[in-house]
Amino acid sequence: MTRERPPRSVYVVLPAYNEAGNVGAVLKALERTGVETGIQFHAIVVDDGSSDPTAEIVRKYKGRIPCTLLVHAFNRGLGATIRDGLLKAIEQADDGDVIVTMDADDTHTPGAIVDMVAKIDQGYDVLIASRYQKGSLCVGVPWLRRFVSYAGSLLFRAVHPVPGVRDFTCGYRAYRAAVLRQALKRYRREFIDQDGFQCMVDILLKLSRMKLRFGEVPLVLRYDRKGGKSKMKLVPTAYRTLLLLFRRRLGF
Numbered sequence: 001m002t003r004e005r006p007p008r009s010v011y012v013v014l015p016a017y018n019e020a021g022n023v024g025a026v027l028k029a030l031e032r033t034g035v036e037t038g039i040q041f042h043a044i045v046v047d048d049g050s051s052d053p054t055a056e057i058v059r060k061y062k063g064r065i066p067c068t069l070l071v072h073a074f075n076r077g078l079g080a081t082i083r084d085g086l087l088k089a090i091e092q093a094d095d096g097d098v099i100v101t102m103d104a105d106d107t108h109t110p111g112a113i114v115d116m117v118a119k120i121d122q123g124y125d126v127l128i129a130s131r132y133q134k135g136s137l138c139v140g141v142p143w144l145r146r147f148v149s150y151a152g153s154l155l156f157r158a159v160h161p162v163p164g165v166r167d168f169t170c171g172y173r174a175y176r177a178a179v180l181r182q183a184l185k186r187y188r189r190e191f192i193d194q195d196g197f198q199c200m201v202d203i204l205l206k207l208s209r210m211k212l213r214f215g216e217v218p219l220v221l222r223y224d225r226k227g228g229k230s231k232m233k234l235v236p237t238a239y240r241t242l243l244l245l246f247r248r249r250l251g252f
């Protein structure tokens with residue numbers, strides 16, 4: 001007789017700043033993927049002081065997919081948003097659950113979640129949807145952005161290698177919930193203490209000091225579907241990320 005795997009939930013943290021035009025499509029895609037795969041999704045949307053009706057759109061989807069909505073009274077930036085979303089996910093998840101972070105702009109397709117969850121079942125702890133794996137596809141990404149990202153990847157691999165990781169900056173990831181809980185115990189308030197987009201790199205570098213198994217799955221990035229401009233400011237983010245890389249390499 002085959003033993004049934006106990007039901008496991010996947011908590012999806014969605015940082016959202018003025019994503020009223022996109023977040024509904026993301027929640028719909030999660031709902032559809034849940035029906036197709038049997039994965040129990042629970043969305044955690046953090047509306048970071050949006051001036052558009054992001055929160056209202058999310059409330060409309062609450063009956064269709066289990067969903068927690070956190071709202072910042074004013075715009076606090078991606079670092080604080082990811083922190084609040086991850087803390088809520090860690091609070092709600094069981095150790096055997098999976099916690100995912102994903103953009104709310106409808107450029108990340110949920111298929112990668114299915115691949116990442118399968119890898120977690122194989123024994124991996126942290127998975128990245130990577131632009132640098134066979135089978136990845138990036139549609140509509142401006143060339144300068146591609147170039148800076150790739151240069152960053154090469155630099156990270158040379159200066160602060162993490163076995164199994166090529167894409168250090170992509171925010172689309174899956175973590176075994178127990179691992180994030182462990183990291184929170186180890187680092188406490190310092191676990192997620194970077195303000196801007198560099199918070200994602202920082203989380204990865206901190207986790208790399210723990211004995212964990214890292215892996216990647218191919219990313220399909222549909223930048224052509226992005227409604228509105230990127231909120232990531234390339235030059236300041238690249239500068240802060242570089243600074244962080246060298247600080248962490250030197251051990252502080």
Ligand SMILES: Nc1nc2c(ncn2[C@@H]2O[C@H](COP(=O)(O)OP(=O)(O)O)[C@@H](O)[C@H]2O)c(=O)[nH]1
Pocket residue numbers: 014015016017018019046047048075076077078081082102103104105229230231232
């Ligand atoms: N909370 C918060 N989220 C943000 C902010 N800026 C961007 N985001 C969200 O972070 C994710 C990444 O931003 P995005 O514009 O897609 O950057 P890109 O994918 O790097 O071009 C999206 O889900 C945004 O809604 C911000 O100031 N605060």
Ligand SMILES: [Mg+2]
Pocket residue numbers: 103105107
């Ligand atoms: Mg995006």
